[in-house]
């Protein structure tokens with residue numbers, strides 16, 4: 215019994231940018247790949263959408279794409295990720311489910327347990343753990359408080375989970391990207407998962423893990439994002455191609471009699487990436503132009519490291535890159551420091567890097583909470599900050615976004631007050 219495993223498509227990411235259609239085109243490509251392998255079950259392990267930023271045009275297009283795929287015989291199995299739904303459980307995913315275009319796995323939190331409902335599609339049974347606020351899903355897994363309802367070992371069961379779990383791959387996820395917090399469950403928790411499931415279909419980490427093109431056994435894997443949602447992901451695509459000799463991908467999973475066999479279906483997803491370092495202003499425009507010209511995919515992405523230059527020089531460099539990129543309709547990102555060493559020495563020892571904003575944010579918040587003696591998880595405060603900093607998506611009404619933000623902020627504040635009462 216075969217199925218395709220993908221995740222983190224993030225339709226709606228990169229709004230107002232050259233890349234704004236790349237993610238939706240990746241979904242079309244994924245469907246095309248599935249059909250060419252004659253596989254009719256498509257599992258999306260969370261973050262199909264970048265909800266707060268998803269505009270009406272993208273919504274309409276995604277409905278058309280999914281409708282056509284369903285007509286071709288594809289059946290979608292989707293577990294909500296942290297970016298898929300609003301606080302009220304609204305979102306395009308709910309609409310798609312209500313009109314019967316996709317299947318969404320169900321999970322209910324009740325009496326300190328997470329109850330998962332089985333979802334049978336094309337002879338396979340899926341259970342899905344969604345991405346919850348404050349990473350509560352990890353706690354449920356670790357304490358073995360996940361209930362697989364109507365479980366039968368005589369069927370092919372697959373667990374889908376949108377969460378940051380440690381997966382053995384020979385590479386350390388935290389070294390690949392310090393932005394991910396990865397939790398290593400106890401032996402007992404892992405063996406409980408493997409006792410019930412031949413395959414653990416993960417989502418949330420945008421880097422493919424294991425990054426190999428074929429693997430088998432009692433497997434847990436991250437397919438990785440086809441495109442990603444920020445500059446970090448675009449850079450990781452470059453690293454994947456140049457340092458690890460592989461590519462972005464989806465996974466073709468075959469549940470054998472005892473073990474799962476997994477094959478990567480790699481693709482460029484229309485993205486070309488170049489990285490360059492600036493060593494002075496002379497000849498810079500030409501070098502930028504050459505890099506842009508050398509790229510052949512539809513989406514040209516250029517990442518430029520300026521080194522530790524002054525702000526004025528940085529703006530001059532940025533202006534040149536901006537001007538040249540416009541001529542090629544290219545996406546660019548200019549960073550005011552040296553390239554990150556850890557990507558270059560991916561397999562060697564090094565400490566996590568503090569140049570990552572989220573990591574810096576977390577450290578600062580942790581320190582502040584400690585200083586004031588507050589026992590609130592730093593992730594709750596980070597949730598609050600990111601909710602307050604939400605952008606308006608294309609074609610969205612500001613009042614709707616404001617209302618949504620207010621609702622979510624109130625919910626987070628409630629959580630904080632609950633914690634403080636303890």
Ligand SMILES: [Mn+2]
Pocket residue numbers: 222224260261295297418419420
């Ligand atoms: Mn994601």
